[in-house]
Amino acid sequence: xxxxxxxxxxxxxxxxxxxxxxxxxxxxxxxxxxxxxxxxxxxxxxxxxxxxxxxxxxxxxxxxxxxxxxxxxxxxxxxxxxxxxxxxxxxxxxxxxxxxxxxxxxxxxxxxxxxxxxxxxxxxxxxxxxxxxxxxxxxxxxxxxxxxxxxxxxxxxxxxxxxxxxxxxxxxxxxxxxxxxxxxxxxxxxxxxxxxxxxxxxxxxxxxxxxxxxxxxxxxxxxxxxxxxx
Amino acid sequence: xxxxxxxxxxxxxxxxxxxxxxxxxxxxxxxxxxxxxxxxxxxxxxxxxxxxxxxxxxxxxxxxxxxx
Amino acid sequence: xxxxxxxxxxxxxxxxxxxxxxxxxxxxxxxxxxxxxxxxxxxxxxxxxxxxxxxxxxxxxxxxxxxxxxxxxxxxxxxxxxxxxxxxxxxxxxxxxxxxxxxxxxxxxxxxxxxxxxxxxxxxxxxxxxxxxxxxxxxxxxxxxxxxxxxxxxxxxxxxxxxxxxxxxxxxxxxxxxxxxxxxxxxxxxxxxxxxxxxxxxxxxxxxxxxxxxxxxxxxxxxxxxxxxxxxxxxxxxxxxxxxxx
Amino acid sequence: xxxxxxxxxxxxxxxxxxxxxxxxxxxxxxxxxxxxxxxxxxxxxxxxxxxxxxxxxxxxxxxxxxxxxxxxxxxxxxxxxxxxxxxxxxxxxxxxxxxxxxxxxxxxxxxxxxxxxxxxxxxxxxxxxxxxxxxxxxxxxxxxxxxxxxxxxxxxxxxxxxxxxxxxxxxxxxxxxxxxxxxxxxxxxxxxxxxxxxxxx
Numbered sequence: 001x002x003x004x005x006x007x008x009x010x011x012x013x014x015x016x017x018x019x020x021x022x023x024x025x026x027x028x029x030x031x032x033x034x035x036x037x038x039x040x041x042x043x044x045x046x047x048x049x050x051x052x053x054x055x056x057x058x059x060x061x062x063x064x065x066x067x068x069x070x071x072x073x074x075x076x077x078x079x080x081x082x083x084x085x086x087x088x089x090x091x092x093x094x095x096x097x098x099x100x101x102x103x104x105x106x107x108x109x110x111x112x113x114x115x116x117x118x119x120x121x122x123x124x125x126x127x128x129x130x131x132x133x134x135x136x137x138x139x140x141x142x143x144x145x146x147x148x149x150x151x152x153x154x155x156x157x158x159x160x161x162x163x164x165x166x167x168x169x170x171x172x173x174x175x176x177x178x179x180x181x182x183x184x185x186x187x188x189x190x191x192x193x194x195x196x197x198x199x200x201x202x203x204x205x206x207x208x209x210x211x212x213x214x215x216x217x218x219x220x221x222x223x224x225x226x227x228x229x230x
Numbered sequence: 231x232x233x234x235x236x237x238x239x240x241x242x243x244x245x246x247x248x249x250x251x252x253x254x255x256x257x258x259x260x261x262x263x264x265x266x267x268x269x270x271x272x273x274x275x276x277x278x279x280x281x282x283x284x285x286x287x288x289x290x291x292x293x294x295x296x297x298x
Numbered sequence: 299x300x301x302x303x304x305x306x307x308x309x310x311x312x313x314x315x316x317x318x319x320x321x322x323x324x325x326x327x328x329x330x331x332x333x334x335x336x337x338x339x340x341x342x343x344x345x346x347x348x349x350x351x352x353x354x355x356x357x358x359x360x361x362x363x364x365x366x367x368x369x370x371x372x373x374x375x376x377x378x379x380x381x382x383x384x385x386x387x388x389x390x391x392x393x394x395x396x397x398x399x400x401x402x403x404x405x406x407x408x409x410x411x412x413x414x415x416x417x418x419x420x421x422x423x424x425x426x427x428x429x430x431x432x433x434x435x436x437x438x439x440x441x442x443x444x445x446x447x448x449x450x451x452x453x454x455x456x457x458x459x460x461x462x463x464x465x466x467x468x469x470x471x472x473x474x475x476x477x478x479x480x481x482x483x484x485x486x487x488x489x490x491x492x493x494x495x496x497x498x499x500x501x502x503x504x505x506x507x508x509x510x511x512x513x514x515x516x517x518x519x520x521x522x523x524x525x526x527x528x529x530x531x532x533x534x535x536x537x538x539x540x541x542x543x544x
Numbered sequence: 545x546x547x548x549x550x551x552x553x554x555x556x557x558x559x560x561x562x563x564x565x566x567x568x569x570x571x572x573x574x575x576x577x578x579x580x581x582x583x584x585x586x587x588x589x590x591x592x593x594x595x596x597x598x599x600x601x602x603x604x605x606x607x608x609x610x611x612x613x614x615x616x617x618x619x620x621x622x623x624x625x626x627x628x629x630x631x632x633x634x635x636x637x638x639x640x641x642x643x644x645x646x647x648x649x650x651x652x653x654x655x656x657x658x659x660x661x662x663x664x665x666x667x668x669x670x671x672x673x674x675x676x677x678x679x680x681x682x683x684x685x686x687x688x689x690x691x692x693x694x695x696x697x698x699x700x701x702x703x704x705x706x707x708x709x710x711x712x713x714x715x716x717x718x719x720x721x722x723x724x725x726x727x728x729x730x731x732x733x734x735x736x737x738x739x740x741x742x743x744x745x
Contacts, residue, residue, distance in 0.1 A: 006647055015644035016645075019640075023632055026632040026633070027632055083630070094594070096617035160443060160456050170439075170446050173439045173442055174442075184474045188478060230449075235340050252412065252414055256357060256411050257353075259411075263361075264514055267514070279544060533557060
């Protein structure tokens with residue numbers, strides 16, 4: 001028997017993070033699709049509503065937020081799915097490290113792959129939707145703080161439904177209502193800062209939400225995974 | 231006590247001061263809401279007991295040696 | 299204390315005890331309902347602003363306020379399910395979710411019917427209605443998760459967890475929706491009564507109706523819980539004896 | 545090292561086993577036999593803590609398992625029906641992650657393990673290009689490098705060819721000789737000394 005040194009949790013965390021990023025790199029569709037989905041959904045709004053710049057500017061922030069939320073949710077499906085099917089999830093549950101950190105690593109990798117590109121491209125789309133220029137920074141920063149919260153919350157729903165053969169829309173029914181507080185804060189930030197409110201206040205609220213969900217959501221996801229693998 | 235009634239006639243009562251639709255539809259929905267959540271479990275219980283009874287009889291007939 | 303607690307978890311014990319209580323609860327419920335409804339419809343003086351639509355409050359307010367209790371109830375029962383694996387707690391989670399959806403749906407319907415004349419429209423994105431709407435969605439989520447998971451043990455734990463998460467979420471949603479609402483359209487929340495000074499004629503029937511709806515809630519929960527117990531325990535000896543004695 | 549006392553498990557109103565007692569000691573290979581659906585896999589998952597639908601007590605070196613789950617997982621290697629090999633990763637990447645949860649190993653060790661299980665030349669090709677048997681071998685390579693004392697192997701022979709079966713059997717025997725313990729389900733006749741059997745009927 002070759003006995004190596006036992007792994008510190010930080011190394012297992014990094015190893016899991018690296019593995020998931022590598023898988024995402026290999027499965028480029030998983031990276032490109034949410035991004036394209038976001039782009040396409042946003043582009044449909046001017047067609048469905050009106051190309052009128054004033055009207056678009058008014059709804060731009062909400063449209064971008066909802067599109068980001070939907071893109072994140074649709075890509076959530078791949079978070080635990082493949083691991084559940086090939087048995088890697090069992091190996092993860094049987095690791096001698098707190099499952100909290102393993103789930104957090106997977107969440108972070110998922111957000112880096114599907115959330116961050118959406119956040120980065122949002123100013124471009126905001127320009128196309130004629131969002132007032134002084135709101136670009138607000139939108140960008142709130143999305144930057146808000147989309148990880150959406151990922152973390154969504155991961156609970158994914159973990160609960162990973163064992164289901166045909167899930168249909170149940171994931172959406174479970175997770176979409178949970179996103180209301182983030183959506184409210186994000187869109188209010190854009191509207192209210194235009195009216196002269198301070199951005200720091202909204203960023204503080206989103207930051208608090210992010211910290212709370214980093215602390216709690218992976219715990220719930222971990223518990224949900226144990227239930228689903230049962 | 232009867233003179234504390236707010237309506238002088240039955241038709242006035244039905245009319246609800248012009249809000250007949252609002253008031254009576256809410257009370258109608260209330261009745262449906264209560265009725266459904268009381269009657270459905272009641273019928274379900276009857277159904278379950280009937281089902282269990284039938285199964286019990288079938289089991290008894292199928293394996294008489296166990297029950298003797 | 300511990301003995302009492304584990305006894306409470308025993309389905310057989312609950313079935314027998316609730317069987318004795320149920321007739322009294324049903325009788326009390328109908329008594330409260332009758333007096334409350336008659337009083338509310340016939341005797342309550344009309345509101346000087348809202349006229350006779352104030353009758354709607356006497357059913358809307360009890361149902362809406364009790365509907366807020368469902369997620370906390372389910373979260374507590376869910377915690378008990380996860381920590382102590384108590385069977386009865388899971389049955390409570392299971393039966394509360396659809397009943398909670400009914401309560402919320404009725405509160406939404408009666409609230410929006412009340413609004414037809416006051417707001418001039420069936421629906422406005424009022425703070426209370428909006429957060430009730432999302433509570434409704436979350437309850438439907440719990441119900442559909444239950445029906446999607448076939449394995450009853452996994453379903454029990456999954457729904458327990460979702461109830462706890464949902465409960466936290468409902469509270470956050472409530473506060474954020476209130477905040478959102480005050481920034482967008484201040485002052486449209488409906489108030490119970492603008493002439494509170496009017497005394498017992500206004501609030502006694504309301505208290506009666508709250509009591510009646512609480513009793514209804516208890517009766518309906520107990521009935522569904524008993525059904526669920528019968529189905530889950532159908533192989534146990536006491537249910538077989540009960541069926542034999544029919 | 546691992547002992548189960550008075551285990552009871554029922555699934556869908558059917559009792560899989562009750563009053564089940566057994567111990568696994570160092571140097572022992574325990575083969576679990578039983579017909580299809582007798583609960584072999586369920587028993588293994590229960591012992592590993594993947595399934596908690598049981599009553600009874602499972603202890604690890606005399607102490608209840610839930611009290612020292614991290615200790616236990618540090619010494620456990622479980623290979624189930626689904627072997628835990630991701631299809632888009634290469635064997636070496638899979639092995640690197642799988643092992644990294646328990647021990648820090650050098651890449652040379654992992655490469656050596658892969659060539660021992662007959663995957664020389666396949667280290668860098670993505671797993672979906674490999675056959676089922678080859679994917680199984682990736683998971684078996686873990687046996688060579690893992691520090692775990694207890695192996696729990698659920699039907700590890702199903703997709704393996706004759707030579708690989710022989711090789712795995714030798715590995716199991718060697719692990720027991722070195723003071724490890726193995727729990728295994730298979731319908732295959734194992735030619736291993738100090739083999740004991742647990743029949744679930």
